[in-house]
Amino acid sequence: MSMQDTLDTASRKLLERAAPGRVDFENLVVVPLFAVVAALILGALTMLATSVEPATIGRSYLALLQGSVGSLAAISETLTAAAPLILAGLGLALGFRAGLFNIGAEGQILMGGMAAVICGFSFSHLPFAVLMPLCVISGGAAGAFYASIAGWLRAATGAHEVITTIMLNMISYRLVDYMLRLPWVQRPGRADPISQSVPPNAELPALLQWLDPNLRLHAGIFLTLLAVVVVYWLLFRTKLGFEFRASGASPEAARYAGMRASLIIVLAMATAGMLAGLAGANQVLGVLGRASPGFSAGIGFDAIAVALLGRSHPVGVLFAGLLFGALEAGGRQMQVDAGVSIDLIGIIQALIIVFIAAPLLVRALFPWGFRRPDSGDGRS
Amino acid sequence: MISDYRRAALALAVGLGLALPAHAFTACQVTDVGGIDDNSFNQTAWQGVLDAQDQLGIDARFLESQAETDYEANINSLLGGDCDVIFTIGFLLGDATQAAAEANPDQMFSIVDFAYDPPLPNVLAQVYATDEAAFLAGYLAAGMTETGVLGVFGGINIPPVTIFMDGFAYGVAHYNAQKGTDITVLGWDPETREGLFTNNFDSLDDGRAFAQNLYDEGADIVLPVAGPVGLGSAALANELGAEELMIIGVDADLYQTDPERGHVYLTSIVKRMDRTVFEVIETAMDGAFEGGVIVGSLENGGVDLAPFHDFAGAVPQELQDELAQIRAGITDGSIPVGGE
Numbered sequence: 001m002s003m004q005d006t007l008d009t010a011s012r013k014l015l016e017r018a019a020p021g022r023v024d025f026e027n028l029v030v031v032p033l034f035a036v037v038a039a040l041i042l043g044a045l046t047m048l049a050t051s052v053e054p055a056t057i058g059r060s061y062l063a064l065l066q067g068s069v070g071s072l073a074a075i076s077e078t079l080t081a082a083a084p085l086i087l088a089g090l091g092l093a094l095g096f097r098a099g100l101f102n103i104g105a106e107g108q109i110l111m112g113g114m115a116a117v118i119c120g121f122s123f124s125h126l127p128f129a130v131l132m133p134l135c136v137i138s139g140g141a142a143g144a145f146y147a148s149i150a151g152w153l154r155a156a157t158g159a160h161e162v163i164t165t166i167m168l169n170m171i172s173y174r175l176v177d178y179m180l181r182l183p184w185v186q187r188p189g190r191a192d193p194i195s196q197s198v199p200p201n202a203e204l205p206a207l208l209q210w211l212d213p214n215l216r217l218h219a220g221i222f223l224t225l226l227a228v229v230v231v232y233w234l235l236f237r238t239k240l241g242f243e244f245r246a247s248g249a250s251p252e253a254a255r256y257a258g259m260r261a262s263l264i265i266v267l268a269m270a271t272a273g274m275l276a277g278l279a280g281a282n283q284v285l286g287v288l289g290r291a292s293p294g295f296s297a298g299i300g301f302d303a304i305a306v307a308l309l310g311r312s313h314p315v316g317v318l319f320a321g322l323l324f325g326a327l328e329a330g331g332r333q334m335q336v337d338a339g340v341s342i343d344l345i346g347i348i349q350a351l352i353i354v355f356i357a358a359p360l361l362v363r364a365l366f367p368w369g370f371r372r373p374d375s376g377d378g379r380s
Numbered sequence: 381m382i383s384d385y386r387r388a389a390l391a392l393a394v395g396l397g398l399a400l401p402a403h404a405f406t407a408c409q410v411t412d413v414g415g416i417d418d419n420s421f422n423q424t425a426w427q428g429v430l431d432a433q434d435q436l437g438i439d440a441r442f443l444e445s446q447a448e449t450d451y452e453a454n455i456n457s458l459l460g461g462d463c464d465v466i467f468t469i470g471f472l473l474g475d476a477t478q479a480a481a482e483a484n485p486d487q488m489f490s491i492v493d494f495a496y497d498p499p500l501p502n503v504l505a506q507v508y509a510t511d512e513a514a515f516l517a518g519y520l521a522a523g524m525t526e527t528g529v530l531g532v533f534g535g536i537n538i539p540p541v542t543i544f545m546d547g548f549a550y551g552v553a554h555y556n557a558q559k560g561t562d563i564t565v566l567g568w569d570p571e572t573r574e575g576l577f578t579n580n581f582d583s584l585d586d587g588r589a590f591a592q593n594l595y596d597e598g599a600d601i602v603l604p605v606a607g608p609v610g611l612g613s614a615a616l617a618n619e620l621g622a623e624e625l626m627i628i629g630v631d632a633d634l635y636q637t638d639p640e641r642g643h644v645y646l647t648s649i650v651k652r653m654d655r656t657v658f659e660v661i662e663t664a665m666d667g668a669f670e671g672g673v674i675v676g677s678l679e680n681g682g683v684d685l686a687p688f689h690d691f692a693g694a695v696p697q698e699l700q701d702e703l704a705q706i707r708a709g710i711t712d713g714s715i716p717v718g719g720e
Contacts, residue, residue: 067457073456073460077453077456077457080453081453177579190538191537191538191539191542191573192536192537192538193536193537193579213483213484214456214459214480214483214484216452216453216456283449287449287452288448288449290475292448292472293579293580294447294448294580295448295449297446297447297448297449297450298447329453329457332443332450332453332454332457333457335442335443335444336408336441336443336457336458336462339441341444342443342444342446
């Protein structure tokens with residue numbers, strides 16, 4: 001590396017420090033935006049390569065738009081799909097901020113959902129104003145407990161949370177299978193693993209059914225928005241949040257500053273698990289009304305992508321979750337209107353992640369979208 | 381006031397209907413998680429729609445469910461007037477179909493493998509007396525086994541799956557009673573209602589693993605009742621060779637839908653969902669649609685045993701004659717398929 005390069009790097013670093021707004025803006029907004037565009041283009045090329053007619057490609061992207069934001073029903077579906085992704089994504093983002101790579105949202109969603117369902121049908125005599133919040137809270141608590149197992153293992157034994165959370169996911173699948181066959185959980189008259197139904201007074205109420213009984217949007221969306229605000233406040237306005245972020249940025253420094261690393265790990269995992277558990281409760285109390293094997297439906301894994309796409313920032317997670325919700329709702333319409341395989345939506349989602357994970361690639365593909373680092377005129 | 385608007389809208393609609401060329405009848409289908417190209421369950425039902433497309437000139441659309449959470453959303457996205465009849469494929473879509481049918485009383489629905497009690501006015505249910513054909517398959521397998529051990533496993537412990545396993549087990553029991561043999565069936569006990577289940581309808585790995593376990597326990601014929609999961613079992617049989625392990629297919633004639641491994645299929649218990657789906661489309665096009673139940677049986681060809689294909693020469697004539705007699709006995713009711 002020449003002297004000139006070293007100086008350039010140093011001056012760029014200085015510049016970044018002096019103008020964090022612009023750099024943040026590029027990282028948080030411009031890169032994800034271009035990632036989406038690049039993924040849509042590559043998706044179109046993939047369709048072309050699988051001999052889909054260009055007209056069909058146009059129609060399918062139109063359907064994607066219509067199915068995600070083109071009507072009240074579409075918006076309702078987008079928000080319904082986005083809510084659990086945002087909730088679980090917030091939890092994962094919080095973990096990432098604290099330096100924990102939690103893969104266990106799937107299992108935490110399952111545990112949270114199971115707790116919420118069991119709460120629902122066990123205390124069905126309670127009034128709505130008591131029962132619904134109680135079941136939402138028990139979902140969050142179960143998720144928090146399940147995730148803190150991995151946190152405790154990490155803090156006490158050093159076992160890596162990537163491994164332990166993946167293994168806890170495996171355990172949760174079989175645990176749910178087992179629990180759904182327990183006589184007091186299983187729906188009467190059924191031999192397959194399926195739980196009793198959640199009574200109406202435990203459900204997150206549907207918001208738009210007075211307009212059209214097919215609109216599924218439910219009160220979980222308020223829970224989601226509240227969670228975004230609370231997580232933002234927790235991360236950036238509280239001492240605990242500062243400790244989370246400090247431990248994530250530099251565990252050593254955090255320890256020398258007198259922070260209790262073990263406690264922070266367990267607390268961060270528990271908070272993340274609580275949010276995933278709320279996502280599970282949101283699904284069973286708002287959408288499904290019951291639990292069955294695999295009701296988590298991969299949300300815990302999609303939420304990793306949501307958290308990464310949102311750059312582990314609560315507001316970013318909100319928008320990333322909305323985007324993924326839109327892709328899910330619009331993807332359905334794509335399949336209906338244009339007959340394009342639903343797998344293609346999966347490909348586009350994956351491409352978005354690839355581009356997000358490689359910001360330098362996006363910068364290289366769309367150089368005109370970014371301020372040139374070496375042109376630094378220092379105006380900004 | 382409102383009714384005036386309605387009448388006006390109706391008049392307008394009739395006017396448009398007369399003015400424009402008749403819009404094509406559209407049949408839509410929501411699959412279960414196995415997917416539209418699963419070689420068995422969903423594909424067979426979709427075949428009925430495709431046949432109607434060929435012969436009746438209808439439009440066809442489908443939506444694949446990727447998870448159970450998709451059922452309701454998928455049905456919803458087919459609502460809105462574009463689909464004349466919506467087919468929902470599988471028992472697990474029962475709740476979602478009921479909810480959608482009740483919320484949209486003017487939409488025609490037809491569900492496979494689920495009958496409502498009491499019936500819904502806008503849902504035509506298609507169910508199958510699969511145990512009749514499975515009984516024949518059980519008798520056949522009992523006559524063909526070398527080891528005296530047969531294996532069966534299911535996808536999920538739900539009635540449209542276990543009815544295969546019941547029929548198979550009782551068919552074997554009938555053979556034992558007739559011949560005084562002691563051929564055992566691993567993987568399902570029709571009395572306790574317990575058995576082997578993969579708990580999914582999409583993992584080919586599970587299909588291989590479950591067949592391997594049954595083979596290790598001595599089974600030389602395995603009946604996987606789990607849609608595409610059975611393709612994993614067939615892959616294992618293909619590696620071991622058909623003389624070591626034979627597979628009995630379900631839903632479609634797998635010799636034809638899975639031709640690369642056709643030689644491992646002793647036969648298939650076919651469930652002619654294509655036929656009943658076609659029938660529902662015809663009824664709906666004639667305007668004769670009403671809620672109720674269609675039952676596919678051995679007698680009306682709704683269920684059957686597929687030809688033996690490559691094994692045609694291997695199945696002794698005597699056994700084939702006995703099967704023909706049993707078939708007659710089942711259709712005239714003299715042989716109960718629900719155990720003696």
